[in-house]
Amino acid sequence: MICNNLGINEKGHLTFAGHDTVDLAEKYQTPAYIMDENKIREKCRIYKKAMSEFFGGNSMPLFASKSLCFKRIYEIMKEEEMGIDVVSPGELYTAVKAGFPMERAYFHGNNKTDFDIAFAIENGIGYFVCDNVEELDAIDREAGNKGIKQKIILRLTPGIDPHTHAKISTGNVDSKFGAAIETGQAKELVELALSKKNIALMGYHCHIGSQIFEYDPFCDAAVIMIKFIADMKTELGFEASVLNLGGGMGVKYVESDPEIDYAKNIEGIADLVKSECAKLGVTMPTILMEPGRSIVADAGLTLYTAGTRKEIKGFKNYVSIDGGMPDNPRYALYQSAYTVMVANKANEEADYECTIAGRCCESGDLIQEGVKIPKPERGDTIAVLTTGAYNFAMSSNYNAICKPPVIMLDGEKDYVAVKRESFDDLIARQV
Ligand SMILES: *Cc1c(COP(=O)(O)O)cnc(C)c1O
Numbered sequence: 227m228i229c230n231n232l233g234i235n236e237k238g239h240l241t242f243a244g245h246d247t248v249d250l251a252e253k254y255q256t257p258a259y260i261m262d263e264n265k266i267r268e269k270c271r272i273y274k275k276a277m278s279e280f281f282g283g284n285s286m287p288l289f290a291s292k293s294l295c296f297k298r299i300y301e302i303m304k305e306e307e308m309g310i311d312v313v314s315p316g317e318l319y320t321a322v323k324a325g326f327p328m329e330r331a332y333f334h335g336n337n338k339t340d341f342d343i344a345f346a347i348e349n350g351i352g353y354f355v356c357d358n359v360e361e362l363d364a365i366d367r368e369a370g371n372k373g374i375k376q377k378i379i380l381r382l383t384p385g386i387d388p389h390t391h392a393k394i395s396t397g398n399v400d401s402k403f404g405a406a407i408e409t410g411q412a413k414e415l416v417e418l419a420l421s422k423k424n425i426a427l428m429g430y431h432c433h434i435g436s437q438i439f440e441y442d443p444f445c446d447a448a449v450i451m452i453k454f455i456a457d458m459k460t461e462l463g464f465e466a467s468v469l470n471l472g473g474g475m476g477v478k479y480v481e482s483d484p485e486i487d488y489a490k491n492i493e494g495i496a497d498l499v500k501s502e503c504a505k506l507g508v509t510m511p512t513i514l515m516e517p518g519r520s521i522v523a524d525a526g527l528t529l530y531t532a533g534t535r536k537e538i539k540g541f542k543n544y545v546s547i548d549g550g551m552p553d554n555p556r557y558a559l560y561q562s563a564y565t566v567m568v569a570n571k572a573n574e575e576a577d578y579e580c581t582i583a584g585r586c587c588e589s590g591d592l593i594q595e596g597v598k599i600p601k602p603e604r605g606d607t608i609a610v611l612t613t614g615a616y617n618f619a620m621s622s623n624y625n626a627i628c629k630p631p632v633i634m635l636d637g638e639k640d641y642v643a644v645k646r647e648s649f650d651d652l653i654a655r656q657v
Pocket residue numbers: 290292293334433435436437472473474475516517518519520615
């Protein structure tokens with residue numbers, strides 16, 4: 227099993243966080259997102275503990291809530307004393323409604339509107355992760371209107387391509403996000419930020435990518451960022467007190483993916499950060515990280531019901547499910563790998579090769595191709611594992627399909643965190 231919250235019970239059914247998934251499918255109907263609350267909390271604590279142990283001070287993980295956004299998640303993040311990052315006024319609103327303390331919230335995005343900025347300031351946003359010159363002007367103006375000095379950090383691109391990270395200083399300059407260090411635009415942004423009356427520049431941010439398994443790219447990025455802190459200290463007399471290293475640590479989706487020891491990665495990055503700071507004579511900044519996927523991905527799975535089985539003789543087999551790209555667009559978008567199981571046949575031999583297809587009128591509506599599972603019959607429960615991140619958050623109403631509910635498992639308990647969408651919900655805004 228790819229995660230320790232999965233198991234098989236005496237009935238041969240897949241279990242998740244100790245619950246029989248076939249019973250859950252019956253109780254809540256399918257498709258349904260199922261979340262293991264204690265796994266989410268466990269992951270938060272791994273990051274919190276490792277970051278405070280190895281980085282010390284006020285260092286803190288911020289949950290990247292674009293990976294999973296609903297009120298209950300923000301309540302859990304509040305209880306776990308995490309920070310959050312938000313990327314839109316909608317995420318911010320959801321967090322506010324959940325009572326999340328906004329001083330621990332960081333507002334991201336490459337194109338925040340004047341409305342977004344004013345709305346965030348009204349709601350007491352802790353920090354903006356400021357992306358560009360226009361935004362700097364707008365934040366300064368809105369903060370001035372409100373009579374406050376707004377804390378920000380600047381989003382910079384260190385020029386790391388996490389997949390070919392040996393070739394530092396290439397790749398990532400071509401990004402819609404942030405200001406590049408190597409072109410000099412990062413320094414210009416720092417100078418401008420320092421000149422703004424209503425802005426308090428606290429430090430810098432970088433995010434090098436997602437689903438990264440090695441930790442060297444994070445180290446490479448940290449080295450470049452600390453060098454930049456040192457350079458700005460020398461050149462402009464400004465020493466950053468906050469350094470946000472972004473998110474992106476990988477998650478095991480299939481057996482062939484490596485298992486990641488997050489605490490060990492953090493320890494390794496921390497050792498390097500400390501020695502670089504000492505070497506360059508800068509004070510160790512408060513370190514922030516922004517894990518999304520690695521907090522919630524394996525805390526989730528999706529349950530479906532198998533429908534049609536189409537066998538194209540001598541070619542391939544399709545198994546269709548009662549969901550698809552509206553609840554999980556990731557295979558259609560990026561051919562993401564997932565592990566698929568027949569939940570009520572978890573002990574049976576996985577010798578039937580097939581493509582798992584969604585129900586949309588769209589040939590590309592696939593969940594996974596060429597998986598091997600026990601031959602499913604109409605009515606069997608299909609489980610797609612590791613769907614806690616970027617599934618609910620990316621779901622759509624394509625083909626006017628109602629979004630599935632989010633069911634939380636907490637020890638013996640199970641409860642609804644997000645209700646299933648109804649047909650009336652679908653037409654609620656239509657006049
Ligand atoms: C997407 C994103 C994250 C989270 O990435 P994960 O791979 O889910 O950990 C963090 N920070 C920023 C700026 C992002 O865009």
